[in-house]
Amino acid sequence: MESSDGDCSFQVSPETERFLCERLLDQKQPMSERFRALFSLRNLRGAGPRNALIQATRDSSNLLAHEAAFALGQMQDAEAIPALEAVLNDLFAMSLASDPAQEVRETCELALSRIEELKSTLVSESSPFLSVDPAAPAACSSVRELREVLLNEDKSMYERYAALFALRNLGEEEAISAIVESLGANSALLRHEGNCRIRRHHFALSQVLRDVNEHPMVRHEAAEALGSIADNQCIALLEEFAKDPEPIVSQSCEVALSMLEFERSGKSFEVTENKKDSESLRLYLSLMVSEIYSSAVPFHAGTSSAAGIMLSSISVYERSPTSVCLIESNESHPIDKQWLRTIH
Numbered sequence: 001m002e003s004s005d006g007d008c009s010f011q012v013s014p015e016t017e018r019f020l021c022e023r024l025l026d027q028k029q030p031m032s033e034r035f036r037a038l039f040s041l042r043n044l045r046g047a048g049p050r051n052a053l054i055q056a057t058r059d060s061s062n063l064l065a066h067e068a069a070f071a072l073g074q075m076q077d078a079e080a081i082p083a084l085e086a087v088l089n090d091l092f093a094m095s096l097a098s099d100p101a102q103e104v105r106e107t108c109e110l111a112l113s114r115i116e117e118l119k120s121t122l123v124s125e126s127s128p129f130l131s132v133d134p135a136a137p138a139a140c141s142s143v144r145e146l147r148e149v150l151l152n153e154d155k156s157m158y159e160r161y162a163a164l165f166a167l168r169n170l171g172e173e174e175a176i177s178a179i180v181e182s183l184g185a186n187s188a189l190l191r192h193e194g195n196c197r198i199r200r201h202h203f204a205l206s207q208v209l210r211d212v213n214e215h216p217m218v219r220h221e222a223a224e225a226l227g228s229i230a231d232n233q234c235i236a237l238l239e240e241f242a243k244d245p246e247p248i249v250s251q252s253c254e255v256a257l258s259m260l261e262f263e264r265s266g267k268s269f270e271v272t273e274n275k276k277d278s279e280s281l282r283l284y285l286s287l288m289v290s291e292i293y294s295s296a297v298p299f300h301a302g303t304s305s306a307a308g309i310m311l312s313s314i315s316v317y318e319r320s321p322t323s324v325c326l327i328e329s330n331e332s333h334p335i336d337k338q339w340l341r342t343i344h
Contacts, residue, residue: 017044021052027060032251034064042071050075054083066217137166146170147178180204202229206237209249216248223249227256235260 012020023029023037038056041049053075056068069087072080140146140163149155149163164182167175208214208222223241226234235257242253 017048021048024052050077057087137169138162143174150182202234216246219249220252223252223256227260230260
């Protein structure tokens with residue numbers, strides 16, 4: 001259920017929280033399962049979820065470490081600052097120059113900058129894309145000036161991201177063209193088009209997704225942007241690359257296709273946490289709430305490259321034009337209304 005103080009975090013039982021933390025850190029689990037746990041934990045509060053995500057920033061998977069650092073920044077938890085600084089210091093000390101390590105380092109820098117900014121300002125900007133962005137959009141409205149900052153390799157990653165999201169929010173032809181230009185940037189973290197639903201640029205995104213020599217994380221973001229465009233050509237391309245040998249790419253396409261189904265349905269969710277429900281059902285209900293109300297709808301500045309959230313063990317039954325109720329497909333028991341919580 002939603003927390004009482006009005007924020008977008010949710011509360012689960014101690015057993016479910018412990019299960020999520022253990023699942024996230026269990027390297028024997030499939031990566032998709034660990035990502036499901038990660039996206040559930042980022043909408044929880046407290047020492048347990050925070051510490052699990054902090055540990056995940058040091059995972060052997062650079063993609064998981066990136067997403068964990070990103071989630072800590074989105075949670076705006078100042079208690080995570082020392083741990084993020086420690087990750088940065090270790091990465092600098094080891095002089096890791098490879099692209100994956102660079103992405104983890106840059107993600108930590110973004111998270112730290114975002115947390116510090118939120119501590120020093122009372123401004124609560126909102127994104128037209130319903131996202132919790134890793135950088136506040138720049139106040140400047142000049143596309144020319146924003147483009148210069150975005151493409152300037154000497155600017156900090158936070159400044160460039162602020163320009164990126166300002167251009168995204170403008171949404172006009174010249175602004176989107178500037179974002180397309182950023183695909184040539186040195187930073188793979190910067191080279192993405194998530195949340196830009198501009199149909200006339202699907203060719204550039206398609207080229208990025210098809211380029212097997214491009215960084216997988218860049219192809220991942222291109223897949224998400226194509227999912228936002230969602231015309232027949234884009235959907236066919238996503239279906240094609242859902243079979244890509246690169247897991248990051250194939251999983252990203254699965255996510256894009258799966259989230260598109262939910263976006264088209266226009267449904268909100270009612271969640272049952274009946275005691276008869278299995279442990280896995282409680283876990284995945286938490287995930288579904290997280291995916292819908294997390295960093296972006298339908299996709300983040302940092303959304304998952306894990307598999308889609310429709311699970312074979314769960315069926316979705318329509319209860320009304322605006323809500324659905326989730327129960328296990330292999331059990332038949334009445335919905336106990338005292339366990340229902342409407343997620344606003």
